Amino acid sequence: MKISGNTILITGGATGIGLGLTERFVKEGNKVIICGRRPEVLAEARQKFPSVLTKEVDLADEGQRIALFEWISTNHRELSVLINNAGIQQRLSISDEDFYAKAKREMAINIEAPIHLTSLFQKLENLRTVMNVTSGLAFVPMINAPVYCATKSFLHSFNSSLYKLLGKRGIEVIEIIPPGLNTDLGGKGLHDSFPPVSEFIETIFQQLAEGKTKLTFGMSAMMVKASQEEMENAFNRMNP
Numbered sequence: 001m002k003i004s005g006n007t008i009l010i011t012g013g014a015t016g017i018g019l020g021l022t023e024r025f026v027k028e029g030n031k032v033i034i035c036g037r038r039p040e041v042l043a044e045a046r047q048k049f050p051s052v053l054t055k056e057v058d059l060a061d062e063g064q065r066i067a068l069f070e071w072i073s074t075n076h077r078e079l080s081v082l083i084n085n086a087g088i089q090q091r092l093s094i095s096d097e098d099f100y101a102k103a104k105r106e107m108a109i110n111i112e113a114p115i116h117l118t119s120l121f122q123k124l125e126n127l128r129t130v131m132n133v134t135s136g137l138a139f140v141p142m143i144n145a146p147v148y149c150a151t152k153s154f155l156h157s158f159n160s161s162l163y164k165l166l167g168k169r170g171i172e173v174i175e176i177i178p179p180g181l182n183t184d185l186g187g188k189g190l191h192d193s194f195p196p197v198s199e200f201i202e203t204i205f206q207q208l209a210e211g212k213t214k215l216t217f218g219m220s221a222m223m224v225k226a227s228q229e230e231m232e233n234a235f236n237r238m239n240p
């Protein structure tokens with residue numbers, strides 16, 4: 001993809017991996033719009049990067065996704081890159097009383113939002129790139145986050161189809177496949193032992209410059225190339 005001169009929407013762009021993408025895309029000379037639910041977190045991001053535009057949106061809500069699209073198509077119709085980054089991760093057990101209610105929320109944010117936003121934003125005349133943030137856990141699940149891992153497998157599969165469907169129209173589709181990284185995903189502290197987002201961003205931007213469309217780092221680079229047997233071994237190691 002062309003790294004500079006775009007107008008980019010990054011969902012969940014105020015924290016973690018999204019914030020890393022925001023920082024780098026601003027530095028590369030792009031107009032960046034970010035959205036999320038928490039106004040104070042959006043304001044903090046705006047303080048760090050004053051050129052960034054922010055929008056308070058709950059992407060679990062279909063009506064708010066449509067309102068976001070309408071706001072962008074009216075005010076920023078030149079938008080050329082959509083990055084579906086927002087996501088949640090919940091530790092769940094199938095026997096939890098509230099399992100289904102929580103699973104539905106995770107599916108709304110991790111699956112419904114990216115597929116709905118993609119179907120809306122592909123209507124924009126200037127759209128050139130769609131990026132979906134999946135996970136190494138799309139390839140080998142961790143059983144204490146069973147719905148999360150399945151949502152990421154869904155998005156990985158959808159991304160493969162999109163690659164062909166939108167590719168025909170000259171829209172590039174890129175999958176960002178992070179391994180565990182040090183963010184607040186799933187709650188503060190759970191990911192503290194993982195590598196920093198900055199190293200990940202540096203690596204995936206090198207891959208972007210080389211024209212790659214599956215961006216990986218560390219463990220996720222191994223996961224995407226693993227044989228069936230290697231994946232089964234990894235599954236057993238991760239879920240003793």
Ligand SMILES: NC(=O)c1ccc[n+]([C@@H]2O[C@H](COP(=O)([O-])OP(=O)(O)OC[C@H]3O[C@@H](n4cnc5c(N)ncnc54)[C@H](OP(=O)(O)O)[C@@H]3O)[C@@H](O)[C@H]2O)c1
Pocket residue numbers: 011012013014015016017018035036037038041057058059060085086087088089109133134135136177178179180181182183184185186191194
């Ligand atoms: N960190 C990792 O180890 C890792 C590994 C693989 C993949 N990933 C993926 O990377 C992406 C970013 O996660 P992260 O690690 O950077 O965690 P994070 O800091 O918790 O980022 C998640 C972002 O999504 C936004 N978000 C969540 N629910 C939303 C909703 N309903 N509406 C709008 N925005 C919403 C959050 O903002 P608000 O809470 O303010 O809404 C937040 O900015 C996720 O898709 C995650 O699955 C992360």
